Amino acid sequence: MSNLVPVPSRGMVPERDVKDRPVLETIHLGIDFGGLVAVDEFNLVIGKTEIAGLIGPNGAGKTTVFNLLTKVYQPSRGTILLGDKDTSGMNTSQVCRAGMARTFQNIRLFRDMTVAENVMVGLHHSIAYHTPTAILRLPAYWRGERNAREKAMDMLSIFNMQDLGGVKAGALPYGAQRRLEIVRALATNPSILLLDEPAAGMNPTETAELMENIVKIRDTYQIAILLIEHDMKLVMGICEGIAVLNYGKIIAKGTPDEIKSNTAVIEAYLGKKEGQENA
Amino acid sequence: MNGLQTGSVYALIALGYSMVYGIILLLNFAHGDIIMVGAYTAWLFMVNFGQTPVLAVIAAVAACTVLGVVIEKVAYTPLRQAPRLSLLITAIGISFLLENLAQLVFGAGARPVPRIFDMPSVSVGSVSLSGTAIVTLLVSVVAMILLNLLIKKSKMGKAMRAVSEDTGTAQLMGISLNKTITFTFAVGSALAGIGSVLYCAAYPQASPTMGSMLGLKAFVAAVLGGIGSIPGAMIGGFCIGLAEAGATALGLSVWKDAMVFAILIIVLIVKPTGILGRNLQEKV
Amino acid sequence: MAGLNKNTRKIPVRFGYLINTALFAALLLGGTKVIGSGAVSMYHTKVILLCGINIILALSLNLATGFLGQLPLGHAGFMALGAYSSAIFMRNVTILPPEALFPFGILIGGLMAAFIGFLIGIPALRLKGDYLAIITLGFGEIIRVVLLNIDDVLGFKLTYGAASLKNIPKTTNFFNTFLCVAITCFVIYTYIKSRHGRATLAVRDNEIAAEACGISTTYYKTLGFTVSAFFAGVAGALYAGYLGVLSPSSFGFMKSIEILVTVVLGGMGSMAGSVISATVLTALPEVLRAFSEYRMIAYSLLLVIVMIFKPTGLMGNYDFSLSTLIGRFNGNASKKFEKEGGKHE
Numbered sequence: 001m002s003n004l005v006p007v008p009s010r011g012m013v014p015e016r017d018v019k020d021r022p023v024l025e026t027i028h029l030g031i032d033f034g035g036l037v038a039v040d041e042f043n044l045v046i047g048k049t050e051i052a053g054l055i056g057p058n059g060a061g062k063t064t065v066f067n068l069l070t071k072v073y074q075p076s077r078g079t080i081l082l083g084d085k086d087t088s089g090m091n092t093s094q095v096c097r098a099g100m101a102r103t104f105q106n107i108r109l110f111r112d113m114t115v116a117e118n119v120m121v122g123l124h125h126s127i128a129y130h131t132p133t134a135i136l137r138l139p140a141y142w143r144g145e146r147n148a149r150e151k152a153m154d155m156l157s158i159f160n161m162q163d164l165g166g167v168k169a170g171a172l173p174y175g176a177q178r179r180l181e182i183v184r185a186l187a188t189n190p191s192i193l194l195l196d197e198p199a200a201g202m203n204p205t206e207t208a209e210l211m212e213n214i215v216k217i218r219d220t221y222q223i224a225i226l227l228i229e230h231d232m233k234l235v236m237g238i239c240e241g242i243a244v245l246n247y248g249k250i251i252a253k254g255t256p257d258e259i260k261s262n263t264a265v266i267e268a269y270l271g272k273k274e275g276q277e278n279a
Numbered sequence: 280m281n282g283l284q285t286g287s288v289y290a291l292i293a294l295g296y297s298m299v300y301g302i303i304l305l306l307n308f309a310h311g312d313i314i315m316v317g318a319y320t321a322w323l324f325m326v327n328f329g330q331t332p333v334l335a336v337i338a339a340v341a342a343c344t345v346l347g348v349v350i351e352k353v354a355y356t357p358l359r360q361a362p363r364l365s366l367l368i369t370a371i372g373i374s375f376l377l378e379n380l381a382q383l384v385f386g387a388g389a390r391p392v393p394r395i396f397d398m399p400s401v402s403v404g405s406v407s408l409s410g411t412a413i414v415t416l417l418v419s420v421v422a423m424i425l426l427n428l429l430i431k432k433s434k435m436g437k438a439m440r441a442v443s444e445d446t447g448t449a450q451l452m453g454i455s456l457n458k459t460i461t462f463t464f465a466v467g468s469a470l471a472g473i474g475s476v477l478y479c480a481a482y483p484q485a486s487p488t489m490g491s492m493l494g495l496k497a498f499v500a501a502v503l504g505g506i507g508s509i510p511g512a513m514i515g516g517f518c519i520g521l522a523e524a525g526a527t528a529l530g531l532s533v534w535k536d537a538m539v540f541a542i543l544i545i546v547l548i549v550k551p552t553g554i555l556g557r558n559l560q561e562k563v
Numbered sequence: 564m565a566g567l568n569k570n571t572r573k574i575p576v577r578f579g580y581l582i583n584t585a586l587f588a589a590l591l592l593g594g595t596k597v598i599g600s601g602a603v604s605m606y607h608t609k610v611i612l613l614c615g616i617n618i619i620l621a622l623s624l625n626l627a628t629g630f631l632g633q634l635p636l637g638h639a640g641f642m643a644l645g646a647y648s649s650a651i652f653m654r655n656v657t658i659l660p661p662e663a664l665f666p667f668g669i670l671i672g673g674l675m676a677a678f679i680g681f682l683i684g685i686p687a688l689r690l691k692g693d694y695l696a697i698i699t700l701g702f703g704e705i706i707r708v709v710l711l712n713i714d715d716v717l718g719f720k721l722t723y724g725a726a727s728l729k730n731i732p733k734t735t736n737f738f739n740t741f742l743c744v745a746i747t748c749f750v751i752y753t754y755i756k757s758r759h760g761r762a763t764l765a766v767r768d769n770e771i772a773a774e775a776c777g778i779s780t781t782y783y784k785t786l787g788f789t790v791s792a793f794f795a796g797v798a799g800a801l802y803a804g805y806l807g808v809l810s811p812s813s814f815g816f817m818k819s820i821e822i823l824v825t826v827v828l829g830g831m832g833s834m835a836g837s838v839i840s841a842t843v844l845t846a847l848p849e850v851l852r853a854f855s856e857y858r859m860i861a862y863s864l865l866l867v868i869v870m871i872f873k874p875t876g877l878m879g880n881y882d883f884s885l886s887t888l889i890g891r892f893n894g895n896a897s898k899k900f901e902k903e904g905g906k907h908e
Contacts, residue, residue, distance in 0.1 A: 070775060072771070091774070092771075092774040092775060093773075093774045093775075093776075093777050093778055093779045093780070094779075096774070096775055096776060096777035097777045101775070101776075102775055104771075104772070104775075108769050108771060108772035108775070109769070109772070110764070110765050110768040110769055110772065110773075111768065111769075112764075112768055113761075113764065113765070113768065117761060120758070120761060121761050121762065121765045121773070121776050121778070122776050122777075124758055124761070124762055124776060124777060124778055125777050127758050129757075129758070131754070131757075131759055134753055134754065134757035134758070134759060135749075135750055135753045135754060135757075136753075137753060141757065144758070145757075145758075148758070184776065185775075185776075187776075188776055188777050304693075305693075306693045306696070306697065354867055354871065357871045358870065358871060361870075363692055363693065364628075364632075364634055364692070364831075365870050366870075367634060367692075367693060367696060368634075368823070368827055368866065368870050369866070369867055369870040369871065371820060371823070371866070372824075372863045372864075372866035372867040372870060373863070373867055374863075375820060375859065375862065375863035375866070376860060376863035376864055376867065378859075379859040379860045379863060380860060382859075383857070383860065491816070495700070495704075498697070499701075502697070533708075533711075533712050533715075534708065534712060536704060536708055537704065537705045537708035537709065540700075540701035540702070540704050540705050541701075541705060543697065543698065543701045544686065544698055544701050544702065544705075547686070547690060547694055547697070547698045548686045548689075551690060551694060
């Protein structure tokens with residue numbers, strides 16, 4: 001079982017404990033769709049506060065991996081360990097409550113709700129009151145709602161969005177929608193956050209800001225982050241470990257420098273060098 | 280035998296349902312009531328205008344086709360971009376409208392429709408088949424074969440298949456969405472018209488609410504066979520017809536309606552796409 | 564009541580509740596007194612009672628369509644279950660006078676409908692959109708046919724089928740109807756304006772995203788559907804006590820559609836819309852007695868026209884409309900909340 005190579009801490013956060021207590025571990029994970037083997041032998045270990053990247057050419061199966069991890073698809077084989085819990089038999093909402101949150105490639109916000117409400121949906125399970133309390137409007141209800149609102153505003157301030165609380169989610173510009181989705185996922189109090197192409201459609205300035213914010217999130221909330229991205233500057237810039245996927249299989253794992261110089265990876269993206277094709 | 284006869288009627292109507300659903304993903308509740316209109320047209324032509332049965336049949340089919348197209352243009356086209364719920368509700372509204380208009384114009388009672396055709400019974404061994412039953416069966420089978428040819432071989436058929444797979448791309452290929460949808464409705468309604476005539480041949484009565492139960496059962500047939508699938512509609516129709524005949528034979532005719540719906544529920548639970556249906560998966 | 568709005572910022576939540584309760588009590592007792600004294604004619608009383616019943620029906624279906632985003636077409640079935648359960652109970656249990664027994668009858672009606680609703684929900688809620696519509700339609704029809712024919716199966720007279728269940732104590736009056744309407748409104752409103760309501764709306768808006776936020780969609784869909792059935796059952800029980808006679812044919816597909824029209828015209832997802840639309844659609848036919856022939860035609864035409872020009876219904880957008888009457892009742896409370904915690908929707 002190979003791991004993503006641990007990187008020495010930069011003095012900002014405690015030592016990354018990849019080898020000792022991983023937050024996510026997949027063992028022989030795979031799925032078939034009919035006769036097509038979409039993902040196979042997906043073995044990965046991610047440390048508690050690690051920022052990891054999953055890259056690969058289009059169609060390699062990256063989002064499929066996310067869907068497997070979050071049980072949108074049930075795996076055909078393999079095990080997923082979240083913390084020390086085996087997630088087999090869990091469905092998507094259970095996996096989320098166990099500590100794995102995600103964003104989507106094509107943004108899935110609650111478009112008719114406001115920004116604040118979207119985040120508060122993420123906070124659903126951390127608000128403590130029950131239905132009878134809500135109906136009778138006992139003090140616990142008012143307290144719960146107030147706390148939830150405050151927390152939502154708090155979280156929105158990571159991205160400086162606290163003033164947009166009352167805006168309808170569907171009315172936000174694209175970049176803001178992506179950021180809102182991240183905040184909402186964060187609100188579910190995960191131990192690992194899966195980001196599916198968070199920088200898609202962003203310009204270089206926004207991307208640089210996003211990079212800062214992702215690191216800030218990791219530092220503030222002490223969680224692991226696994227992201228899918230095509231933007232190499234972002235991936236090489238903030239990921240401490242990278243896994244490369246091609247045709248559903250991992251072809252390389254390592255630090256950004258190792259991946260940059262890996263021939264298999266280069267081939268996967270750019271094709272074989274001329275002259276080697278007939279070799 | 281009775282089962283096959285009603286079955287073929289259901290099949291014809293189910294074909295219309297399936298075609299429309301395949302194209303614009305709408306359960307056209309008004310489809311059943313188009314049949315009712317067909318029946319009344321036949322009655323009108325034969326009783327009021329004193330025309331020959333042949334003319335009445337042609338008139339009925341024509342009326343159904345026209346009505347189907349008109350409904351599509353007036354009520355469904357404006358809602359093409361609207362949420363599916365709204366479209367469904369509109370279809371229900373149209374269905375209601377037709378029923379109540381008919382009730383207003385013709386009264387709530389049933390009107391006897393004169394014999395459409397006189398066919399002798401045929402004896403095969405110990406089973407006596409009525410002429411109407413044979414004609415019904417034959418017409419249905421012919422209709423299905425023709426429809427299949429239409430879908431598979433003709434240009435319009437190809438267009439219909441393309442639109443039902445992917446509306447956007449079909450348009451990019453130069454297919455006129457409106458024409459294709461209108462054509463689908465026209466063919467579906469024409470089939471319903473034929474179905475109404477055949478139904479009247481077996482049960483010579485026209486009443487305002489005859490369409491709704493008939494339509495619902497035909498719809499169950501379409502779902503059973505796989506909604507969106509042409510041969511499926513045929514299979515479904517025959518299954519339902521036979522099942523009903525079976526129930527009556529067992530003396531349980533009171534429970535006929537409930538049984539049909541029970542079949543629907545079982546299908547939807549066990550295999551929602553029906554016997555021959557297609558699977559529509561949402562992409563995450 | 565309108566004049567209170569400006570001053571409510573300083574009024575604490577408790578006082579707001581006091582005002583609401585006082586108003587409610589006043590209407591309840593005042594209304595009962597007025598009607599009891601004979602100032603309102605028997606005819607008008609009947610219309611008012613029927614309005615109340617239809618309001619509860621509309622609100623219950625609104626819960627399913629507006630908030631769950633699904634279209635159940637068998638709602639009359641739940642009403643029938645509530646009506647028959649309550650009626651059979653009221654006819655056969657005599658340990659207390661009917662007036663005292665009626666609350667139990669209503670409860671039994673509601674619970675029976677909720678129970679069957681729960682069972683139906685298990686298969687039905689796995690389906691989407693059109694399929695859900697059709698399967699609920701199927702169940703509605705099955706319920707009707709069962710009620711019609713079950714006496715033959717059971718061997719004894721339970722529902723009397725087509726012969727009608729007669730001699731049901733007419734215990735429905737303004738007091739209990741108004742009370743039920745108020746409770747329905749209150750429960751639905753407070754539920755929606757809570758984290759459970761948010762979860763329900765999230766499930767409607769984007770099911771996959773809701774699951775990804777840890778919300779069990781099955782739980783909330785089932786809960787919404789069951790509660791919706793419960794209140795339909797309550798309305799059915801009131802209906803039985805109002806009419807005194809029940810026949811399965813009055814609970815067919817037509818009835819389901821009538822309720823649907825009410826909800827759609829009022830706006831799916833708008834409580835105020837349902838209340839207003841139910842009231843108008845109940846009272847109007849009485850007023851327009853002369854044109855009763857055209858009533859159904861007008862309904863259907865209205866339905867089609869509204870759908871074409873305003874697919875979300877006359878009053879509602881999909882958001883839970885804050886301009887509800889109840890909203891203004893609790894407006895005091897919400898304004899106070901605004902001061903405490905952050906913006907309100």
